[in-house]
Amino acid sequence: MTRRAGYLSLALAVAAGLGAAAVQSAAVEWPSVGAMSAAALAVRLLTAAAVALGAYGIYLFVIAAVERHTTSKRRFHDLRSVLRLAFGAAALVGVFGAVTEQWLGVLFSLGVVGFAVTFALQQPLFSLLGWVYILVKRPYGIGDRVRIDDAKGDVIDVDFLVTTLWEINGDLVTTNQPSGRIVTVPNSVVLSAAVFNYSWEEFPYVWNELAVQVAYETDLEFARAEMVAAADDFIGDEMARNVARYREVLAETAVELEVKDRPAVNVKQEESWVELRLRYLVHPRRGQRVRNELYERILQRFNDHPDRVKFPVSRNR
Incomplete structure (x- = not known):
C-alpha cells in the first residue's frame, strides 16, 4: 500500500512538473493576476506541487525500504519519525522556494521566523527537544511500561511533541491493570521529571x-x-x-x-x-x-x- 501511494505521488509530481514546463513554454497570452501573469503564477504553483508530491513519494519509498530491513518496531518508529521531520522540512523549504523563486531568501526568512518562534512557542520547542532526547538517550521506547511524572502505562506512540501511553492503574482500576484510557504526556516532561521504565530493552523484568x-x-x-x-x-x-x-x-x-x-x-x-x-x-x-x-x-x-x-x-x- 505504501509503495502504491509512492508511485501515485511520484506520477503526480511528474505530471505537475510537465504541466509547469508546458505552461512556461506555451506561446499563449495569459491574463495578469495582480502584478504577476497567470502563466508565471501557474508555473510556480505547479512547481511547488511537483516538489511537495515528489518529496512525499520519495519519503514513502524510503519508509517502505526501512520497514523491510528493520526487524525492531521501536527502531522503525524512531527512524520513521526522523525521516518524517527531515522530509517535511526539506519539502517546506522546496515549496516556499518554488513559490517565491528566492531560495536564499526563503532560508534566511525561515531562520528569522525560527528565531521569533523560539520566544513565542517555548513549550512546543521544549517538547521537540524532549523528543530528540528520547531518541538519543532512549529512556523508553515503543512498548515499554513506564511511569512519567504522574502517568503510568505502556508506550504506544512517541510523536514530535507528546508521548502517548495506554494507561495502567489510574483512578479507575488497580493491580497494574489497563484502564482503557490513553494518556498524552508532553515530551518536555522527560527533561524535568523522573522517568521510571519497568520493561526497558536491556532487561525487561x-x-x-x-x-x-x-x-x-x-x-x-x-x-x-x-x-x-x-x-x-x-x-x-x-x-x-x-x-x-x-x-x-x-x-x-x-x-x-x-x-x-x-x-x-x-x-x-x-x-x-x-x-x-x-x-x-x-x-x-x-x-x-x-x-x-x-x-x-x-x-x-x-x-x-x-x-x-x-x-x-x-x-x-
Missing part, C-alpha cells in the same frame, strides 16, 4: 514481592520453605535464566549487588503477626497473573498443614 501474614505460633522455617518451594516450582527456572541476564547487566556498571537466582522469603515482624515477603523476578505485564497464581499455591500448601501454619485471628482478608 522487575522484582516483585508477595506478602502473607501468619501468626507468631507458625513454624516460620517450615512456612518459608513452603513459600519458596511453591514459587520455585512455578517460576524458579525462568527466574534463574532472567537473573543470569540481570547479572550481565549489573556487570556493565559499577554497582555490586548480591542477587539470588531463585525465589527467597524475607521476614518482617508486626505487632500481631509475622509478615513473610516472597521476593521474585517477573515481567511487569505478567506481574498480577503470577502474583495470583503464587498466592493460590502458597495458601494451598499452608492449608494442607494447619498444625504448622497459623493465621492471625484478627486478620482482615
Whole structure:
C-alpha cells in the first residue's frame, strides 16, 4: 500500500512538473493576476506541487525500504519519525522556494521566523527537544511500561511533541491493570521529571514481592520453605535464566549487588503477626497473573498443614 501511494505521488509530481514546463513554454497570452501573469503564477504553483508530491513519494519509498530491513518496531518508529521531520522540512523549504523563486531568501526568512518562534512557542520547542532526547538517550521506547511524572502505562506512540501511553492503574482500576484510557504526556516532561521504565530493552523484568501474614505460633522455617518451594516450582527456572541476564547487566556498571537466582522469603515482624515477603523476578505485564497464581499455591500448601501454619485471628482478608 505504501509503495502504491509512492508511485501515485511520484506520477503526480511528474505530471505537475510537465504541466509547469508546458505552461512556461506555451506561446499563449495569459491574463495578469495582480502584478504577476497567470502563466508565471501557474508555473510556480505547479512547481511547488511537483516538489511537495515528489518529496512525499520519495519519503514513502524510503519508509517502505526501512520497514523491510528493520526487524525492531521501536527502531522503525524512531527512524520513521526522523525521516518524517527531515522530509517535511526539506519539502517546506522546496515549496516556499518554488513559490517565491528566492531560495536564499526563503532560508534566511525561515531562520528569522525560527528565531521569533523560539520566544513565542517555548513549550512546543521544549517538547521537540524532549523528543530528540528520547531518541538519543532512549529512556523508553515503543512498548515499554513506564511511569512519567504522574502517568503510568505502556508506550504506544512517541510523536514530535507528546508521548502517548495506554494507561495502567489510574483512578479507575488497580493491580497494574489497563484502564482503557490513553494518556498524552508532553515530551518536555522527560527533561524535568523522573522517568521510571519497568520493561526497558536491556532487561525487561522487575522484582516483585508477595506478602502473607501468619501468626507468631507458625513454624516460620517450615512456612518459608513452603513459600519458596511453591514459587520455585512455578517460576524458579525462568527466574534463574532472567537473573543470569540481570547479572550481565549489573556487570556493565559499577554497582555490586548480591542477587539470588531463585525465589527467597524475607521476614518482617508486626505487632500481631509475622509478615513473610516472597521476593521474585517477573515481567511487569505478567506481574498480577503470577502474583495470583503464587498466592493460590502458597495458601494451598499452608492449608494442607494447619498444625504448622497459623493465621492471625484478627486478620482482615
